[in-house]
Amino acid sequence: MSELLERLRVPVLFAALLLLSLATMTADRRAMRSAGRELPTFSGALLEVAAPVQRVVTAPVDLVRDFWRGYVALVDVQAENERLRGRVAALQEENLQYREALLESGRLREVAALRDEFQVDMVTAQVVGGEVSPLLRSVLLDRGRVQGLLSGMPVVTGQGLAGLVTGTAPHAARAMLLLDRQSAVDGMIQRSRAPGIVHGQGTRELRFEFAVRGDDVQVGDEVITSGLGGVYPKGLRIGEVVEVSKPDARLLQEARVRPSVDFQRLEQVYVMRWRSPTMELLYSDEDESAPRASRSGARPGS
Amino acid sequence: MRAALLVLLLGALALILQGALATFVPPALCPDLRLLVVMGAALHLGAASGLLVTAALGYGTDLLSGALLGQNAFLGLLVFAAARAVDGTLELRRPIPTATFAAVVSPLCGIGLTGLSWLFGAGPPLDLHAALVLGVQALVNGVCAPFMVSVVGEVAGWVDEVELPRRGGSLGRPTPLGGARSPR
Numbered sequence: 001m002s003e004l005l006e007r008l009r010v011p012v013l014f015a016a017l018l019l020l021s022l023a024t025m026t027a028d029r030r031a032m033r034s035a036g037r038e039l040p041t042f043s044g045a046l047l048e049v050a051a052p053v054q055r056v057v058t059a060p061v062d063l064v065r066d067f068w069r070g071y072v073a074l075v076d077v078q079a080e081n082e083r084l085r086g087r088v089a090a091l092q093e094e095n096l097q098y099r100e101a102l103l104e105s106g107r108l109r110e111v112a113a114l115r116d117e118f119q120v121d122m123v124t125a126q127v128v129g130g131e132v133s134p135l136l137r138s139v140l141l142d143r144g145r146v147q148g149l150l151s152g153m154p155v156v157t158g159q160g161l162a163g164l165v166t167g168t169a170p171h172a173a174r175a176m177l178l179l180d181r182q183s184a185v186d187g188m189i190q191r192s193r194a195p196g197i198v199h200g201q202g203t204r205e206l207r208f209e210f211a212v213r214g215d216d217v218q219v220g221d222e223v224i225t226s227g228l229g230g231v232y233p234k235g236l237r238i239g240e241v242v243e244v245s246k247p248d249a250r251l252l253q254e255a256r257v258r259p260s261v262d263f264q265r266l267e268q269v270y271v272m273r274w275r276s277p278t279m280e281l282l283y284s285d286e287d288e289s290a291p292r293a294s295r296s297g298a299r300p301g302s
Numbered sequence: 303m304r305a306a307l308l309v310l311l312l313g314a315l316a317l318i319l320q321g322a323l324a325t326f327v328p329p330a331l332c333p334d335l336r337l338l339v340v341m342g343a344a345l346h347l348g349a350a351s352g353l354l355v356t357a358a359l360g361y362g363t364d365l366l367s368g369a370l371l372g373q374n375a376f377l378g379l380l381v382f383a384a385a386r387a388v389d390g391t392l393e394l395r396r397p398i399p400t401a402t403f404a405a406v407v408s409p410l411c412g413i414g415l416t417g418l419s420w421l422f423g424a425g426p427p428l429d430l431h432a433a434l435v436l437g438v439q440a441l442v443n444g445v446c447a448p449f450m451v452s453v454v455g456e457v458a459g460w461v462d463e464v465e466l467p468r469r470g471g472s473l474g475r476p477t478p479l480g481g482a483r484s485p486r
Contacts, residue, residue, distance in 0.1 A: 010349040017357045017379055024361075024372035029422045050366055054322040063324050090463035130324025132437045134332065135412055140321060166368060173314055176368050181432070182425045203431050275321060 032070045047169040051142045054129040062267075077240045093222055120233075122156075122270040123147050125173070135202060137180040139266065152231070154272045160237030160260035161185070161225060162269050173271075178206060178238065186229035187238050192216035195226055198238050198257060204264075206239055208255040215253070217244050222259050245286075304349035304460040306343075307394065312457055313339040313359040316450070321366055322360060330438035333446040336363050340378045341404060341447065342454025344385035345395055356382040369422055377414045380405050395455070397448035406446030412436035 125147075129140030143149055145168045153165045155175045163177040176183055183200035187208060194215035199207045211217055219240040227234025239257040246253040316335035342381050343352045360375025367374065382405065385394060392399050419425030453478060479485050 010353070013350055014379065014383065017353055018376060021360065021376035021379065023373035025370045025376065025418065025422060028371035031361070047365060049323060050318050053318045054325075057326055058322045065326070073352060094450075127325065129318075129321035129366065130332075131329065132320050132334075132336065132441050133364055133367050133369060133374075133412075133415060134329035135416055135432050136368040137329075140366065141323075167365075174366070174368065174421060180368060182368070182419070201431065202429075202435070207375055 001127065008173065036233050045228040047139050047140065047144075047172040047174065049170040051140055053126045054140065055126070058128065102290060110186075118299045121148075121273040122275060123149060125155075125269050125271055127266050127269060128172075135181070137177040137183075137200065137202065137263075138166065139175050139177060139269075139273070141165075141173045141175055141269065142171070143271065144173050146269050148163060148273050149173045149271050150275065152275045154232050154236070154274070156236060156272060157261050157266070157269050159262065160239070161232060162261045162263070162266065165271060175269070175271075178261070178264060184228045184229075185238060186231060187223045189215070189217055189241070190222040191218075192221070192263075195228070196255075204259075205242070206257040206259055208241065208257050209252070211253050212240075212253070213246060213251050214251050217253060217255050219244060221255075227276075232271070233274065233276070257295065258301060303351060305458040306347055306355050308457050309343050309347060309454055310355045310358055312454065313338055313355065314342070317359065317362055317366060329391040330435040330448060332439070333410070333442045333450075334439065335359075335446070335450060336374070337378070337381060337408060337411060338404060338443065338447050339403065339454055340381055341400070341407075342451040342458075344382045345389055346455045346458040347476050349386070352382060352386075352422060353379065353482060359411035370419065370422060373415060373418050377411050377419070380414070391465060395451070400448045400451050401444040404447030405440045408440040409436040412439070428468075 004154040047193055071203075103274045123143055125141040129143045131138045132218040141149070141155075149165055149168050151165050151168060154161065155163045155165060161178060163175045163183065165173050165177045165181070167174040178185065178200055179202065180200045181202040186195070187198040188195045189208075189211075192215065194211050194217055196208045196211035196215075196217075199209055201207055202289055203281070206223075208217070208223055223238040223241060225232040225236040225238060235259045239259040241255045242258045243251060243256040247253070307342050308438070311334060316339050320332065320335045340359060343355050347355060356378045357375050360373075360378035361371065362372045363369070363374035363378075385403065388394055388403060392403075394403055395398055412432070413428060416425065416428045420427045
């Protein structure tokens with residue numbers, strides 16, 4: 001009898017661990033759909049440990065990279081400067097015309113109001129780790145619940161929208177990038193207001209989908225968040241259309257979008273301490289001890 | 303037990319290093335060090351302790367990654383079982399079989415990861431680009447596998463050397479899932 005138990009020990013353990021992993025997958029998926037994914041302290045411990053260690057590991061590489069950008073890569077800077085000066089002059093002229101047009105249409109006040117609404121409390125965070133799976137695109141941030149970060153908060157850079165916080169520990173957080181294949185953002189073409197969904201592809205580019213065939217989408221158009229999904233505030237830059245495709249047999253058109261954020265050089269990000277009412281409802285079960293920035297702060301966008 | 307704890311520590315360090323590497327190395331070229339440690343654990347640890355180490359490393363990966371909690375643990379357990387099963391017929395500890403096994407298992411794991419995500423409604427099915435990434439990473443993993451597996455072997459062997467005099471005998475080769483195996 002004892003020999004039989006001994007022989008069954010390992011297969012039973014194997015089966016139990018497989019079942020446990022299936023159970024946790026189901027529970028995690030349910031948590032993603034209904035409530036928060038804030039990690040409890042014991043399971044957030046790995047994030048806590050990983051963030052400072054990864055910062056130490058990446059420090060020498062950052063040093064070399066900074067040296068390269070600061071000195072070696074400056075060889076061509078003069079030519080680039082001249083080219084950029086020309087570009088700035090052209091843009092200033094263009095900008096002047098836009099302002100004139102806006103003033104005429106009375107929308108300047110609206111734009112100013114929108115800018116004021118975007119004054120949301122932001123937390124600066126360093127990217128200290130990348131995604132360990134080649135098929136997913138997320139990053140590890142060195143700020144967490146203690147600094148007021150919660151799941152569902154948008155992550156931005158100076159260039160535009162970068163992603164969304166998907167899990168937090170006391171001093172670290174994980175953020176899913178726009179490039180992730182699971183990422184979908186309600187967006188629109190800034191110029192024509194044509195709505196669509198911006199999907200991550202797992203590559204360096206995004207795809208603007210579900211735009212009605214007749215909508216005005218052109219190469220060079222800026223894509224921004226529409227605020228309709230209840231996840232991101234309205235008006236954040238997502239990227240620029242680089243190719244439009246209109247398959248003959250379909251009522252919808254698609255476009256390839258180059259993200260405005262340079263994800264290859266993502267080092268510092270800002271987490272908007274804001275969540276839409278939808279996200280507040282979705283994550284209502286989470287840790288009450290964390291600061292609720294969105295309730296006291298301004299509500300950008302829609 | 304000590305060997306298992308050391309391998310677990312090694313796996314955790316590998317995981318953190320992998321995350322750090324991913325910030326400046328393209329995803330396809332970043333080796334899946336955790337998977338390679340799991341292979342090493344399958345070949346150099348006992349079945350029960352190896353399974354526990356594999357599950358723990360899988361959950362660790364899930365916590366650091368955007369995957370569902372349990373996804374990498376599930377796939378890691380299957381890789382562990384496969385490595386032990388294959389080691390029963392092939393000499394998986396030699397460099398070329400190790401590299402070949404890693405190169406075959408690595409894309410299967412990726413397909414499994416995508417498949418599970420898709421099944422749970424947490425991601426799209428595998429596309430051409432993802433398949434290409436998995437193909438390239440399979441080669442990288444194949445190249446790195448012999449080294450990582452031998453490191454795990456060295457760590458486990460070092461603990462064995464320390465503990466053998468107290469036990470008064472050889473531990474032999476690891477037992478496969480489901481039964482004891484005599485030393486070859």
